[in-house]
Amino acid sequence: xxxxxxxxxxxxxxxxxxxxxxxxxxxxxxxxxxxxxxxxxxxxxxxxxxxxxxxxxxxxxxxxxxxxxxxxxxxxxxxxxxxxxxxxxxxxxxxxxxxxxxxxxxxxxxxxxxxxxxxxxxxxxxxxxxxxxxxxxxxxxxxxxxxxxxxxxxxxxxxxxxxxxxxxxxxxxxxxxxxxxxxxxxxxxxxxxxxxxxxxxxxxxxxxxxxxxxxxxxxxxxxxxxxxxxxxxxxxxxxxxxxxxxxxxxxxxxxxxxxxxxxxxxxxxxxxxxxxxxxxxxxxxxxxxxxxxxxxxxxxxxxxxxxxxxxxxxxxxxxxxxxxxxxxxxxxxxxxxxxxxxxxxxxxxxxxxxxxxxxxxxxxxxxxxxxxxxxxxxxxxxxxxxxxxxxxxxxxxxxxxxxxxxxxxxxxxxxxxxxxxxxxxxxxxxx
Amino acid sequence: xxxxxxxxxxxxxxxxxxxxxxxxxxxxxxxxxxxxxxxxxxxxxxxxxxxxxxxxxxxxxxxxxxxxxxxxxxxxxxxxxxxxxxxxxxxxxxxxxxxxxxxxxxxxxxxxxxxxxxxxxxxxxxxxxxxxxxxxxxxxxxxxxxxxxxxxxxxxxxxxxxxxxxxxxxxxxxxxxxxxxxxxxxxxxxxxxxxxxxxxxxxxxxxxxxxxxxxxxxxxxxxxxxxxxxxxxxxxxxxxxxxxxxxxxxx
Numbered sequence: 107x108x109x110x111x112x113x114x115x116x117x118x119x120x121x122x123x124x125x126x127x128x129x130x131x132x133x134x135x136x137x138x139x140x141x142x143x144x145x146x147x148x149x150x151x152x153x154x155x156x157x158x159x160x161x162x163x164x165x166x167x168x169x170x171x172x173x174x175x176x177x178x179x180x181x182x183x184x185x186x187x188x189x190x191x192x193x194x195x196x197x198x199x200x201x202x203x204x205x206x207x208x209x210x211x212x213x214x215x216x217x218x219x220x221x222x223x224x225x226x227x228x229x230x231x232x233x234x235x236x237x238x239x240x241x242x243x244x245x246x247x248x249x250x251x252x253x254x255x256x257x258x259x260x261x262x263x264x265x266x267x268x269x270x271x272x273x274x275x276x277x278x279x280x281x282x283x284x285x286x287x288x289x290x291x292x293x294x295x296x297x298x299x300x301x302x303x304x305x306x307x308x309x310x311x312x313x314x315x316x317x318x319x320x321x322x323x324x325x326x327x328x329x330x331x332x333x334x335x336x337x338x339x340x341x342x343x344x345x346x347x348x349x350x351x352x353x354x355x356x357x358x359x360x361x362x363x364x365x366x367x368x369x370x371x372x373x374x375x376x377x378x379x380x381x382x383x384x385x386x387x388x389x390x391x392x393x394x395x396x397x398x399x400x401x402x403x404x405x406x407x408x409x410x411x412x413x414x415x416x417x418x419x420x421x422x423x424x425x426x427x428x429x430x431x432x433x434x435x436x437x438x439x440x441x442x443x444x445x446x447x448x449x450x451x452x453x454x455x456x457x458x459x460x461x462x463x464x465x466x467x468x469x470x471x472x473x474x475x476x477x478x479x480x481x482x483x484x485x486x487x488x489x490x491x492x493x494x495x496x497x498x499x500x501x502x503x504x505x506x507x508x509x510x511x512x513x514x515x516x517x518x519x520x521x522x523x524x525x526x527x528x529x530x531x532x533x534x535x536x537x
Numbered sequence: 538x539x540x541x542x543x544x545x546x547x548x549x550x551x552x553x554x555x556x557x558x559x560x561x562x563x564x565x566x567x568x569x570x571x572x573x574x575x576x577x578x579x580x581x582x583x584x585x586x587x588x589x590x591x592x593x594x595x596x597x598x599x600x601x602x603x604x605x606x607x608x609x610x611x612x613x614x615x616x617x618x619x620x621x622x623x624x625x626x627x628x629x630x631x632x633x634x635x636x637x638x639x640x641x642x643x644x645x646x647x648x649x650x651x652x653x654x655x656x657x658x659x660x661x662x663x664x665x666x667x668x669x670x671x672x673x674x675x676x677x678x679x680x681x682x683x684x685x686x687x688x689x690x691x692x693x694x695x696x697x698x699x700x701x702x703x704x705x706x707x708x709x710x711x712x713x714x715x716x717x718x719x720x721x722x723x724x725x726x727x728x729x730x731x732x733x734x735x736x737x738x739x740x741x742x743x744x745x746x747x748x749x750x751x752x753x754x755x756x757x758x759x760x761x762x763x764x765x766x767x768x769x770x771x772x773x774x775x776x777x778x779x780x781x782x783x784x785x786x787x788x
Contacts, residue, residue, distance in 0.1 A: 111646050122634035443630050446591055447644040447689065448619020450612045530618075531591040534630060 112453065116460040130429045131469035134514065137422025138473025138506045141415050143480045145502040148411030150481075150495035152404050165393060166245070167363070169196075169353040169370065172389035186387035187349045190330065195377040196353065201369050203361035208242040211333055211350045213293045220300070224270075224326060226278040226289040233274055234325045235291060237333030237350075245356040248322065253285040253309030260308075261329045266336075268305040272313040273323030284310060291326065303336050363392050415502065423513035430462060430517035434525070441525040442533030454526035455519060462518025463511065470507040474498075539565040539588060539697070539731075544597035546583050546752075557583040559752035560597065567696065570723040570762070571731045572740035574779055575749035581733045582701050584749065588731065589624045589699045590614050602696070619647050623690025625732075627702035629682045631674045631689075637661060638670045641688045648693070660688040664718060680711030687718060691728070698722065700732035704739050716742040720764070737776045738763070748779045755783070 120127045171186045193209035213235040214222030222235040243249050284307045294300010314322040367390045481496035546558040557580045575581040586592035599607045641657035664684040704712035722728045741763040748756040760775035
């Protein structure tokens, strides 16, 4: 019997019992689709995290106040603080490795005691008010979309102007153009105890689309001195310096991060008059440090995905095995008939091998397509948030197809081999 | 030519051993038309399965056209079944979902044969089913299904056709048609036809009748086929003789 004959026999046999073929295939389709959709969601989430971190700017460092004694807790006016003047010292040092610096102070960060509300014509939303410098755009790789960003002139004049994040603009102004409009921002506790400042909108940032944790589109930018001049007392200190939350430092290309850290630390220690031997009361964190932390999270996430997918694969494989075993065992009589008219053991084996292969491979391919469709639909309906991505990866597709083919073939061929070993009359007596 | 020497078949039923055949010597020449009779449990189906290479003897030798088939392996035996033999079953044993023409072409798919469809259609024409080519077994009557099975048995041009109770599931009229078909295949094509039956009027179509009881041959007589017989009411035919022999043990 030629291989073409075996193929025709297998296809004829599959077509002649199309319901059995389709049901067997359905089991495989569902198993494969479940594994691939699950892993695609996991992989997509992981890629999303990586992308967001990369989106911060690939060579960004943050300087934040740090108290070794109080375990990192910092409240305005309590513990160590960073000052705008510290930031200026770093700028003046003109380090070759530093391409841009932007100090920033914020009101309304999650967990902060003092909140910020943007108010316009009766609508108000909670937001993050960021006082910063014109260099912020370059440092954070985050640019104005329409209108203009804060200029040095605004900083010098302590102008009461704001640049809105695209999310803030959408929520407060809808389709109207916010540029040139006057709006108010309340900074205080519980919406009652605090101050309200009037601002003029000068620009709207480009949409970032960041979602989990800090939504970068839900921020309002104002010149740092404007914020400090009007801010609650906590933003000023006894020396007349102005507190800032952090210094954003963008490094030049191909610069040694660790050397830059040492240089910046030396300047800050001098500016902050730390005696030798005293620990730094600030912390410099690079993008690499943030990535390292995220990678640890990703790795445990990856293990979780893999174990769920493997369980699904094993369960799917057992399902495939069960279906193949039942469908082949009930065909023992057919095997007897085929042997009676002259089929060799090998012919029977080849036929069932090919049938199992066609069913599992075709089922596997349909399963992959089903998974692809499911992820497209899920992404289309924003299931899991608008930024949840699905990434179908080749390795899981291969593994899924491989497992289904191997289990399908073993389960399809083993009982056929057992039946083909019987004398024809034994197989024919099988009911 | 079929030659069996001291063929036995022993089944194990739990701890007990049951001898279905207790040492059978039998020769069937080319071109013979022969019936094997016997009550149920006489071992006639077992004998037919062994002759048809569907089963193997426990001991003894079976040679077919000079080949000792009791020594052949799976592949060689499959080839014998495919090339030299055609087997017809009482329960037809058709594949439930294949059309008549695909059923008949099945044996040809296990050999290097060209224009299988054409040969299958020709065989169906020969058994009078030229107008039922694409019917599935469920769309055919019992007699038609048995004729599909016969077409499947003859499509490979075997020298021997074996049948186990071929008319057992059929009514008298249809049985008559099947026997007429066998007679034509035997007379016009010279095919050896051997079948098992327990019906005397079916056995009466053949030229030789072998009777089996308790796994042993108890009689082996020539027979004048019913269609050649002159009406001679007082002459006991071979069939009547055999039936008589079976009814009265020791007669």
